[in-house]
Every structure is written in C-alpha cells, then in structure tokens.
Amino acid sequence: MTPTDPFSDLAAALSGELNSSETAGVRIDASRRHRTGAPEVIYGKGKSAEQISVAIRRLIAVEGRALAARIDADQAATVELALGGEPIELDFDPVGRTLIARAPDRRPPSTGGRVGLISAGSSDRPQLSEAAAILFEMGCETRSVHDVGVAGLHRLVAPLRQMSTFDPDALVVAAGMDGVLPGVISGLVAIPVVALPTSTGYGFGGEGVGALTTMLQACAPGIAVVNIDNGIGAGVMAGLIANRAAAQRSS
Amino acid sequence: MTPTDPFSDLAAALSGELNSSETAGVRIDASRRHRTGAPEVIYGKGKSAEQISVAIRRLIAVEGRALAARIDADQAATVELALGGEPIELDFDPVGRTLIARAPDRRPPSTGGRVGLISAGSSDRPQLSEAAAILFEMGCETRSVHDVGVAGLHRLVAPLRQMSTFDPDALVVAAGMDGVLPGVISGLVAIPVVALPTSTGYGFGGEGVGALTTMLQACAPGIAVVNIDNGIGAGVMAGLIANRAAAQRSS
Amino acid sequence: MTPTDPFSDLAAALSGELNSSETAGVRIDASRRHRTGAPEVIYGKGKSAEQISVAIRRLIAVEGRALAARIDADQAATVELALGGEPIELDFDPVGRTLIARAPDRRPPSTGGRVGLISAGSSDRPQLSEAAAILFEMGCETRSVHDVGVAGLHRLVAPLRQMSTFDPDALVVAAGMDGVLPGVISGLVAIPVVALPTSTGYGFGGEGVGALTTMLQACAPGIAVVNIDNGIGAGVMAGLIANRAAAQRSS
Amino acid sequence: MTPTDPFSDLAAALSGELNSSETAGVRIDASRRHRTGAPEVIYGKGKSAEQISVAIRRLIAVEGRALAARIDADQAATVELALGGEPIELDFDPVGRTLIARAPDRRPPSTGGRVGLISAGSSDRPQLSEAAAILFEMGCETRSVHDVGVAGLHRLVAPLRQMSTFDPDALVVAAGMDGVLPGVISGLVAIPVVALPTSTGYGFGGEGVGALTTMLQACAPGIAVVNIDNGIGAGVMAGLIANRAAAQRSS
Amino acid sequence: MTPTDPFSDLAAALSGELNSSETAGVRIDASRRHRTGAPEVIYGKGKSAEQISVAIRRLIAVEGRALAARIDADQAATVELALGGEPIELDFDPVGRTLIARAPDRRPPSTGGRVGLISAGSSDRPQLSEAAAILFEMGCETRSVHDVGVAGLHRLVAPLRQMSTFDPDALVVAAGMDGVLPGVISGLVAIPVVALPTSTGYGFGGEGVGALTTMLQACAPGIAVVNIDNGIGAGVMAGLIANRAAAQRSS
Amino acid sequence: MTPTDPFSDLAAALSGELNSSETAGVRIDASRRHRTGAPEVIYGKGKSAEQISVAIRRLIAVEGRALAARIDADQAATVELALGGEPIELDFDPVGRTLIARAPDRRPPSTGGRVGLISAGSSDRPQLSEAAAILFEMGCETRSVHDVGVAGLHRLVAPLRQMSTFDPDALVVAAGMDGVLPGVISGLVAIPVVALPTSTGYGFGGEGVGALTTMLQACAPGIAVVNIDNGIGAGVMAGLIANRAAAQRSS
Amino acid sequence: MTPTDPFSDLAAALSGELNSSETAGVRIDASRRHRTGAPEVIYGKGKSAEQISVAIRRLIAVEGRALAARIDADQAATVELALGGEPIELDFDPVGRTLIARAPDRRPPSTGGRVGLISAGSSDRPQLSEAAAILFEMGCETRSVHDVGVAGLHRLVAPLRQMSTFDPDALVVAAGMDGVLPGVISGLVAIPVVALPTSTGYGFGGEGVGALTTMLQACAPGIAVVNIDNGIGAGVMAGLIANRAAAQRSS
C-alpha cells in the first residue's frame, strides 16, 4: 500500500485543478473521505433547512451518501419536504439526532473494522448513537452495551466479557457525572479507549466538565478524550483505529 | 445521655462568664472539644514559632495535649527550642507535618470508635497521616492501607477485605489525580465514606480540582467530601461518626 | 455482627451466578441496598416514562418499594397512567420532586436512626424534602426546621435547641447564597454535619457555587459536603451514619 | 460647606494650568487628596528603590508625608539608604509592609472619623495593618480586635461589644478561608461594613476566592467588598465614610 | 446616642424572650431594622404568592410597610389578588421589579440621608430602581442620572456636576459591560462609591463578571463592590453610610 | 491634515457649550463620529422600541443615518410601526440583526478604505454581516468569502487569492469552534488581521471561549482580537485601519 | 488469537491466588503489561529515592526492565547511588526526564508497530521524548520531526511528507500556545492523531489550557486528546493503536 501525499489536495488547489465553490454559504470538502479516512459530516445546529439540503445534494452527488448530525425533529421534517421529489432516501434517528441520506440502496463498503461502544448510564445513549452512525458510514462493525456504570461494579462483568469476545479494535466509552468508566475499563483491557464525556450531571462539574476532567486525569493510560457530547469525533477516532487494523488484516 | 445546649458557651459569653483573651494575636477556643467533639487544632501555616508556642502552652494548660498541623521542619525545630525547658513532650511527624505536644505521658482517652484510612496512591499518605493524628486525639482506633488505586482493581481486593474485618464505623478515602477511589469503594460497602481529595495531579484538573470534582459527581451515594488536602477536616468528620457509634455501643 | 465481604456481588458476577440484564437501556442493581446500605434510586431527569416505569416494576419486584427523584409533574402523571392497572401505589411530592412507588402498604423497616434536617432559607426546602424521602426509605426518623439563616442569628436559637433534644445521630444542613449555616452549626454541636449546598443565589458565585466553596473552606471541622442540590446524596450519607449508630444501640 | 467641582483638576489640565511631569516613569497625582479625600499611595510591588524614592520626595514636597504599600524589607532598606541624608523620617511596618515617610514630625490632621478593624484569624493581621496605615494618613481614629472567627461564636461577643462602645462610623472586617465573619457582623450591627477578603486558605476556593465569593453572596445586606488583600482600598472606603460622618459632627 | 448591644436579640432569644415562629416555611426577622438599620426585604424569586403574602402581612403588622424584590408581573398580580380585601396598599414597579406594601398612607420616616444614583447605560436602570426602593424605605433622599458611560467622557460632566450640588453622602454607581464608570467617578470625587455591577454584556466577561472584575481591580480607591445585580445590597450599604452622616448632622 | 484635539468635546462640556440631554434614559453622543471616526451604534438588546425610536430620531437629526445592532424581528417590526409616518427609511437585515435608518436616500460618504471579511464556517455569517453594516456606515468597501475553515486547507486557496487581488487594508476573520483560521491567515499575509471569535461550538471551550483563547495564543503575530460575537467592534477597528490608509492615499 | 478475560486478575485476587504486597507504601501492579498492553510506569514526582528504587527492583524482577518518568537530575543521581552495586543498568534522559532501568542488555521485544512523533515548537520536545520512551518499552518503532508549527505552513510540507513515507499506524502531535497543529494535520491524513497539549504559553489560556481547548474544539475529526504534558499517556494510546495494527500484520 503506497502512502498518499498528505498535500495532494492542497497542491491541486494551488495549481487551480481543485476548486471549492460556495452555495448558500456552504463549501463542501468533497475529497475529505479520501484524504482523511472519514466523510464530511453536516453539522446541523444553526443551519437552515435550505443549507442542509444543499449540502446533502452535493455530498450525494459525490459520495452517494450523506450524514447530518445535531438535527432536531423539525429540521428533519423540513429537509424531508425540501428533498421530497428527489431520488434520495432519508433516515432520521431521533435518539442520536442524526439524519442519513442516500442514493437508493447505497450502502457504505464494509471495511472489517470492529468498534465496541459502552455507556455508563442510560442517558449516555444519544452520544453513542451519534458515534455508531459515523462508524457505519466509515464501514465499521459495532457492538453496544449500556448502563454498566461503576456504582455497581459487578454489572460490568458480563457485558465487558461479551464485548471482549467480539474482539474490537477500539472502544468508545461514554460517561457523564463522574466519568469514571473509561479509566476503569482502560485498566482492564489492552485495547485503545476513546473516552467520550457526556453532558449528564448537575451542580459543580456538571454539564460534562467533571467527566472530562476525570478522563484527562485518568490514572490508567491507554485512553484519549474527545470533547463533551462529541459522538462524531469519538466515532471517527475509533473508526480510523479500527480501519487501520482491518487494513492490515486484509492485506 | 442528656444532649448539651448548643448555645451554652455563647450564653456564658453573653453573661460575661466566659471570656476569650488574646495573646500575640491568638485567641484560644478552650471549650471546643466539649462543645464540638474535637479539640482545637493549631493551623501552623504562616504562624510564627512564638504564636505556635503560645497556643501550645495554652492548650496544654486546658487539655494536657495540643495538635499543630501544617508544620514544616523549621517550625518544628524552633518550637522545640522555645519550649525547651518546659514539661512538654513534642512529637513531630515529618510525613503528615503534624506536631503533637503533651504534658508528660498524657494520652487521650480511648473512645472505641474505629476509622479505616485508605489511600489511592503512595503520594496521598501525608494527608492520611494528618487525618490519623487528629483521630488519635479524638480517641479513635485507626487502620490504614495504601496505594490501592483503581488502575489495577485487583489490588483493592485483599486490603478492602482486611479493612472490612476491622469493622470500621467510617472510612476516610484519599485520592488525587482522577479521584475515583472513594466512589468505587462507596459502591462496595455500607459504611459512610469521607472522601479526601489530594493535590496530586497536573495539567487540567490538577492540584486536586479534578479529584474534588469526581467525588462531588460520584454516582455511588454514601460519600461526602472535604476540601483538597484537608486531612484534619476528614479526620474530624470521621471521628465524630465513629465516636457517635462507639457511644451507642458502650451505653 | 459479621462484616459482609465487599466483593460478594462481584465474585458472584465473575462466577456467572449474578447477572444484570438490560431492559430499555436500564440495568437495575438489585442488591445495592444489601451491599451499600441504601436502595437504588431512579434518577428521573432525561428518562422517558417508559424507562421509569420499567425501573419501578423491577425494583418493586425485588424490594417492594421504589424511589424516583428529579421527577417533574408531567413525568409523574405519565408514569401514573403507565402503571395504572398494576398493584402499585404511587405518591408524588411536588416540592421535593420525588415519586414513591410501593407494593400495597409496604413500608420500609424502621432502623431507629435519627437525622435532623435544617434549612437556611425557605428556598432550600425542595432539596431537604429529597433528602427526607431517601432517609424514610432507609428507615430513619427525621425532624426538620426551616429558614434559620445567619442574617439574624437569634432565629437559630430555638430551632437548634429543639433539634438538640431530638438527639440526632447526624444533621443535614442545606444552604444557598453564602452557604454559611452548616459551618456555624458545626461550631456549636458535636454531631457530624452533612452540608448540602443549594442552587439558590445569583451573580458571582451563584447557582450554589458560592455556597459549595464556603462549605469546603469552613473553619469549623466536623462537616463534609455533597454536590449542589444533591439531596439524595446528603440523605444517604446521613442515613448511613445514623443507621450505623442505631445498629450499635440495638445490638 | 460648598461642594467642589469634580472636574476642577481636569479643567485646569485642559487650560494648561495643571501639568503632571514624569520622572523615572512616575507621574505623581499631587492633588489627589484634595480631589478624592485620600492621598496618593505608592504601590511598591515591582518598583525600583529609585522609583519609590522619587515618588516619596515629590509627595513629601506637596503633602509633607508619603505612604508606600507592598514594600518588602529589602526595598525598605534600600530606600532608607537612598534617602539617607535628607530631612525625611521613615517608619517601616514589617507586618503590614507599609513604609511611612514624613517631613520631621509632620502628622496628618485629625478628622475625628472613627473606624473599627476586626480580623477573623490571626493571619489576617497584615491586611488590617495596611488598612490602619492609610486610615491614619486620612486622619481617622481606629480600634482593632483580632481572631474572632465564627468557629467559636462566643469569642466574638466581648470584642464586638467593646467595639460597639467605640461607636465607629464604619467597620473593616477581614477574613480568609470561608470569609463568613463580615456577613455575620453585618447582621448584628447598623454600621456599614467594608468586607476585606484575605488570601488565607487552600484547596478549592483558596487564595481568598472563597472568602470573596461568600462576601458577595452575603445574605445580610449592609456590606460591600474590596479585592482580595486590598487593605488600602478597604481603608480608603472606610475612611471616606468616617470622614463624611465626622464632617457632619463638626459642622 | 448610646450604642446598642449588638447581641441584644441573641440574648433575648437565648433567654427565651424573643422567638421566631415559622409560617409556610417563612421565619420573619421582625427586629432587623432596629438591629441593622435596614428592614427585612422579601426576596421573591422562587417564592409562592402565598409565601410572599404571608411575609407581607407579618411585616406590615410589625413595620407598617414591606418591600419585596425580584417580583415578576405574574407574582405581583397574584399577590394583589391574595391581599385583595385587606387594608394593604400595593405598588408594583415593573422596571425595578419591586413591590411595596403599606398600611394606608404609611410612609417611612425621613432621615435626611442623601444618596446619588448614577448609571453607565440605560440598561442598568432596573438595578438602580431596586436600590432606590430600599433607600426610600430607609428614609433617604435620592437623586438619579442615567447613561453617562465613559465611551463619551464629556457626557459625564453636566450630570456629575449637578449631582455634586446635591451634596450626597454616598454614591451608588451601576455599570455593566466593562464596568469602568465607578472607578472613574471615584477618581473625581471625595464621596464613598458603592459600585454595582450589572449583568449587561456578552461574550467573555459577560453577565456582569467583567464589570465586577474591573470594579475589584479599580486603581482609584474609595470604592467597594456588591454582587452583580444586587441593587438591594448596594442600596442598604449606601443608606447606612448616608444615615450615619445624617444622624451626625441632626445631633 | 491637522490633528484634532482629543479633548475638544470634553473642554466644550466643561465650559458648558456642549450638553448631552437625556430622553427616556438615552443620552446620545452626537459628536462621536467626528471624535472617534465611527458613528454611535444603538445597542438594541434589552431596549424598548420606544428607546430605540428615540435614539434613531436623534441620530437621524444629527447624522442623517442611524445603525442599530442586536435587533430581533419583533423589535424591528415595532420600531417600523413607531416611525411609520416619519420621513425615515428602514432596512432590517435578519441575518446580521441590524437595522439601518436613514433620511431619504442619505448614503454615507465613501472613504476608499477596503476591508476583507472572511468566515471559517457558515455559522459565522451573522457576525460578519454585523461588521459589514458598520463598515458601510464608515464609508468602507468590503468583500466577503465564507466557509474556508482549516479542516480542508485547500478550500482556503482560491478565496484568499481572490481576496488578495482586492488588496484590502485590513481583514476581519471570524471563526468559532477552535478559532484557528485568523492565525493561519495571519501567517500567510502582510495585512493586519482583526480576529472575531464567534459563539459557535459546544462542550468545553464552547460558546466562543475556545476560539477566543486560540486567537489570543496565536503563534503568528499580526492579529488582535475583539470580544466573542462583537461584529461591531471588529468592523470599527478594521474601518479605522482602512480609513487611515485611505486618507493617506487620497492626500 | 483468543481474547483474554478482562477480569482474570480480579478473579485471581478474589480467589486469593493473586496478591499485591506493599513495600514503603508502593504496591506494584506486576501483571499490568499482560492485562493492558503497557507496563507500569513509576511516576517519580514527589517520590523518595528509596520508593523509586524499591519500585525499580520489583519491576526488574518481573519484567527485566523499568521506566520511571518525571525524574529530575537529583533523583536520578540518588537512585543511581542506591542501586550502585546491583546488576541494573540505568539510563537517564535529562530532556524527557525519564529513567530507564534494565537487567543487563535486556531489550523490550519489537512489535513492528510504528508511531510518528511531531512537535509544533522546539519547546515541546520534552513531552515527545517522554512519549518516545514508553513507546520504546512497548516495542514500537518511532520517527520524530520538530518545530513545524503553523505560523509558517510551508515548514510542515517536507517533514509531513517524510513522515508519510514512514507509514505510521498512529501520530502523536504535541503543541503548546494555540495548539493548532494536531487539528491541521488531522485534516491532511487518514491516520489517528493523539493530540498532546504542552504547558508552553503564557497569559490567558497559558500553561497549556489554550492548547487543550483548541484540540477539544478541533473542527477536523480523527483526533483525541490526553492531558497537558502527559507524554506517557499519549505514548501508551498511540502504542496500543500501533501494536493492534502490527498484530494484524503479523498474524
């Protein structure tokens, strides 16, 4: 496998071969998946339905699929209306607040990468759903277990053993409140852990700040952190790790 | 046992019976042990050797013993010189940085209260030593285990089982860095846990702030927190709990 | 009284005897009361009525009772509908925002533990009500006084004297704004004080941060703190202290 | 008494009558006492001995006296050397770290204003000494009591009653740690309280931040706050209050 | 004028002469005005209309007047209904969000104290209105000028000169955003300045934190600060200063 | 070109020639454009429609034009009603939330200053629109490019080259999230960059704090920062730079 | 390859087979490498030379090698003395402040994992050296480039192209100040990036906080963060990723 030149897009832009036009204030990075291993994701918060629709159409044209995150039910409905007559299938997940658009029956290729998803509490599921959505787009297989927080350590036993038999290349572990779970798991397994703090919690250190701090201070190494509620970021990091491992398996 | 009037000292002061004179800027609260269950502690930081000596002499006169905390080696040596010819025995603990003064062979009465002391890392020992010193003054029996942090959960097993056979009335659990240990223990036992964050740790959430936050956000209830490095505070809280229980046993 | 092995549940899980199944993303810790001295509490915030109902049914099956906290009036009404035909009695407290569910006439056993509840201002009552609810589930007797803040110290006299005749094993003292009350009380009595900062207050140090800071910096030892508005946490800590003392009385 | 035009100095500067020359980077505000009721204070921290000496000479020339604050022993010694042969008397207070310079036997006029100074702990004395120094320069009479913190409320009784017989026009109340004292006193007396947080304390809310927060959140009104360790600021505020009252007495 | 014993209420409570009963969780401090120079203020936020009405009735019985702050239009309307048939006149100020209740035509006695009120921007008026309301209850005369912020220094000239001819005993200066005005005024006049930061402003240092910081760091002494938006606190502090001066005038 | 006396307005106010009257709590600074190079802007947030209308009328009388910022659609509609019959044309921009009022066909004079406006993401457009509005009032020509964030560096190439041919005197570069764009551009061009952090972003460092921090820590000099979302401030700074350069060109 | 049971050590401890004794307050986790894929690291800060020597001896006995981090020159010299006559070779790196101890000529096995190390500035080298040390212990091959910060983007071109030909499984990218580099690189390559903020920088957001924030807010996904200056943590995370990939290559 020949490594790509990291600067090929930049060189193409400098020579004028590659251009990025702007529509409704949106400038799509069409070659992002090729360059960085993950497709561009449309960040829905604060965008108009028109902007989201424009972005979806352009990504569909290039990739056949598009993923929009942080989409609320109203935005989803309006985008559905806007794209009504077009050959685009839409799938809205109200838990993870993601919207998948695809040319008819277009599935992402499967890479063979494997990522385990673990939540400390039932309120951490939306963030894991967001991570699962981008992992699917990146071609990874995922497995999830929920509500295995450390207040009752024994609840972690069976789920983590099952997860272990799945033999994941990476774990995403989401936790709010005291954010203890990723560090405890990192002390039990030899798998890279992507820690995902969630905005669950109240009072001092609430809104995820306490969880983030705990994860940054974790005594057990083998753990790295993304920002609070950043399910996409956790998914892409874990997906890159898993796809790297999968590429070695298949080569 | 008849409950004391919480306001007896205040009433005595209002009627002029109880007065608190000031020497070298120090005003001793001689009735504190009787009123609150714990003797006054001399906080050494920033005090001159003269001020510490004055306070020691006055407490010895009332209680026969005195405990000074946050004493460095220089202060200890100077106080030793100052009190040289007097019938006061001094005992300096360089780890916990406490200085015990006592009239010859004067021991605190034993209450029968039992407190377990647990540290997550070897760098949390000074704070536990400070807690142990005040617990001794309050008449409690203590037992300690060290370096049982959660990065290797199995290391906690034997020490906590031993601690359990000691049947403590309360636990003081000290931890720095991610401060995870008190919450994990609180999820395993039916004993009140006084969580003591220590200023171990660096970077974001360092100096004990991350540990404090974790403890405040702990998912497992049955835990309450004192300020960072406040070994005296943790000890007094645990000592009050243990002495309350011990008083019921003996009554 | 033989101390329990803290790791019995964990050992049972490792040997496969104890399993924790997941329904609707919820995994109940059925043995928590036995292990930690306090029953599991359903944290209602962000949970669907279905999730709350599932959790109630499962806890009722094990314990005969269930306590849900942070429940708003809408959630309470929907849960009432969902559990309509079942032999479960529901009791919603709109002040403390707790919902008690019980198999017909099932009361928690009385332990004889005694906890005093004191608020600095009338706006701190919801948090004390939450604490009272869990203390009732833990079998403790409680007594409450309200609005005895230090802006008029004399208002504290009669209530604290009455409280003293109740001879409590522990106090929960709630305060917002400057959070001064727990420290002042701790300087007057020989009873362990669980300090409960509340999110009353505005401007710099508002939302309970100022109160929390004051309690952590309290000059009078014999006080430990839970997170802002954490009535459940304060209640469980005080309940463990009181039940420990009560167990000694009765043994 | 005719009120002064607040803009007289500014108008004089605009018309060119009043000029402020710069020596060694120092530009003295010679008319400050007349305009604002308090003389200019030389802030010593980070200034060279030469800069301090220049400032002293210029203020002596105008006012006959000069006060420098935040002066350490080394600076004091060097300034003493620099001003050696000149008819300037120097008085260094190592506790409050102030340096008074005066033309021989030049005393500030007495105004009759009365300010009470109260400290919560013995480590708050330096800040009160700084306040006392500027109050002396402003012509006020002061009285001080120390170490009357609220951990033993009865210790406050006699000192505050004595203070009350002094009949002060204003109080400066200094406290570190939890910073509770100013609010408690404000709830007991009808005198304006200038609250002075000090950098005593450690851990969360240490370095005076907890004390500052408590004072800003104080439930008892009749209190206003200056910055941490700002003894000069507290003194000037109290001095203006007292001198205003004294001016009414004498008019 | 004989100074009062600061502890008279406390002594009365200890001897059982003074008692504070609780109704609907509210415990009125009826002797506060006598003790501290300012009447108790009902803090409306989070209180039910019933609680507010109870408090009003009890204060009217003692003082003939009552002031409630932080009252929104809905609360005002409900309280008006609740007190409908009673001989209580109500006056709601929607700008300052204060509600005055009084026995028919009952005015507070006039003390002769004078306080000037100055705002930096037009959005700082509500806080000054709150201050003006309590100052009226304390018997002070007030004068106000608005929108004299330092972005155009010349706009300050005429208003401050007019204020100067009013010869106030104290100033309350309110400012949001950069909070510069109190310090600038303090450098121009010899009157104590109570600085009142307001929650105007956005971005970093918004919500009043920037204004508070500026006031605490003010280079010009003669200024002390209350919490963000604390109009009552600023008013009471200024009122105590002014009433002290006025008492000297009249004696 | 003779430099103006910076104090001419102040001198005029001191001599009584220049006065600033207050209407509905609003005090217009009519000479601001002459003195500071930028007209006064009406900050709409929290102002009533009446206050905004008063300010518009007074600015129109002096300048022929008025710009109000932070105006929402409701305010715009109400002001339109209020000014209905008057010879004032209104133009509301719902993206930048600015409202322009002008005497019929009154355009600001053109200065020849040139400012380039660049956004990192499509959600940063409102802030740039606000900047563009004040730049138009200051007589500058502007050019904008959008959505050129550094996640795909090649997207920056063509837009920045086009911007370069416009030969701007200054750039305003807006970015939220990690706020990286201004520093990267500053390392590529010899033009002063005014960095405008926007409140896009979530979690730790969200609401623009992360962007602000990045810009303050930028390794590439040639960049200065305004507050989060302060489009007016960024526009005025860039406009002053551009108009200074343009004045040199035309002289 | 059969996945290991994550709980094997815990089960062994519960059955009493595995015990962890304590010497001088240190409790070694001898099976950590087997369980988590990385050996235990001795954290030197605040440990005595005796504690470090004890830990080294015990790790040498188990693993043949030991790595201590955060060791200053004094500690290194004292440990060298203490272990003088023993068959242990020591290698101290004053830049990365790591101390390697090994039984004679004992090298870690090579795994074939490849990790690239990139620094933004020359002051970020110590942290990268720490990461390189643990990567060597984990059997990975590393390659480093330095001082390629984004203030001159062109300086990144050649080093990143060279890095690309090394075909690393993971990158560790260290940056202080604005912390921009990891995000820019993440937008150019399809390799997981472990971002390592360093405590370079001053003023607001200094000490690494600004860099950490930027990395958490990074627009380009494919990046996860460790705590400020945590070279060991970054190394272990990258090593786990690389060793996972290498294991697939060799299987």
Place this chain on the structure above:
Amino acid sequence: MTPTDPFSDLAAALSGELNSSETAGVRIDASRRHRTGAPEVIYGKGKSAEQISVAIRRLIAVEGRALAARIDADQAATVELALGGEPIELDFDPVGRTLIARAPDRRPPSTGGRVGLISAGSSDRPQLSEAAAILFEMGCETRSVHDVGVAGLHRLVAPLRQMSTFDPDALVVAAGMDGVLPGVISGLVAIPVVALPTSTGYGFGGEGVGALTTMLQACAPGIAVVNIDNGIGAGVMAGLIANRAAAQRSS
C-alpha cells in the same frame, strides 16, 4: 503595487524549491518578513543559549538582524559569550528583556510608519519596551508616554495632546489592574488602538485577567486586544497598520 500570492512559500515548499532545515530542534522561517510584513522573532523562554545562538546566526545570515524576546540577563550573557568572536553586535535591554543582534551597523530600513505607545502605570513599561523593539525592526517611528492612568484623569491631558501632534497611524495602550485606559482613549481619538493587557494586579482578576476582560468588554469600539504581556504581538499589529498607512503616503 502588485499584491503577493499568499501561498507562494507554500507552493515553493510543495514543489520542493523551498526547504526548512532543522538545527538543534530549531527551524527558521527565513521568508517570514517578506510574507507577513514582520521578521521572525526568537522566543527565548525555555530555549538554551545554544538554540538562541543558532537562531541568531541563521537570521543574521538572511536578514542581517535578529530580535530575541523574553531573554533574561543570564541568557544574554551566555549568548554574548557564545557569539564572542563573530562579527555580530549585541544589544540587550534589561527592561524589555529583548536582545538585538546585527551585522555591523546594519539598521532596518525606515518605513515612515508612526506608532504611539502609552502606558497606564509605571509597571507597564517592560511590555511597551518589547513592543518598541519589534516596531523598530519593522521600520516604524515610535513615541512613548507613561503613567497616565485614569485614577487622575487630568494626568492624561497633556501627554495625549502631545501624542496627537505626533499624528500616529496606530496606538499601543498598555494597562494592568482594571485595564481601563485603552477604552477611555479609544473614546477620545479616531486612531486604531491596540490594547495590551499586562500582568500587573493581584487578587481576583489579577495577573492581567481583569485588564484583558475590561478591554474585551470595552464600550468604546476602535480597540482590539492581544494576549496578556504580549508586547511583540501588540507591536506587530500596530506596525502592520502603520506600515500600510505609510506605504499609501509614499506611493
């Protein structure tokens, strides 16, 4: 004047024409002055004398001059020794802590740009000296006035009028403590103000944070901010503004 392609260096690097070699971990950006209008500055903090000497030699070779900032006296002396026999003249400024190196008698070309430098207090001089040093390297003429803080507004009159006759293209205004000066000046003149907060100040908002906040919240627009103590950054921003204006004058 034809605008330069912002990407010329990048394109040259991509084609391999421009390379940046690394010596002792230092990678010089030799074309920075041409590209960005300001020469590279050597940041001395934490660099060895060898690294500084290498950087000086390489910059001298390209530019004939080199500027190093944040150099303490020890570093200066060691570098002087290291470069002893070479034809490089060194000039160390102990106030601004800058070290200028130049090939014999090599002066930067004069651009005709004019920048005014103003400090609020005498302790802000080092930061202004740093700014002056880089402005000299950029070819600008500077004029400075000191200690004109707003505590005595009249002191600002004469210095600002003198500054005005200098007719500067930009101002750098440095202030610590409350940081008020830049905003006040910005309200008086039509010149772009680069605000430079300094780390003068103590207590809450000390170390420059209060000054920074004030400047970001400034009510008077026409001001932009650099990081605390960043004299180089303030100088480069002002120099770019001035040189842009000067280029228009001369063209």
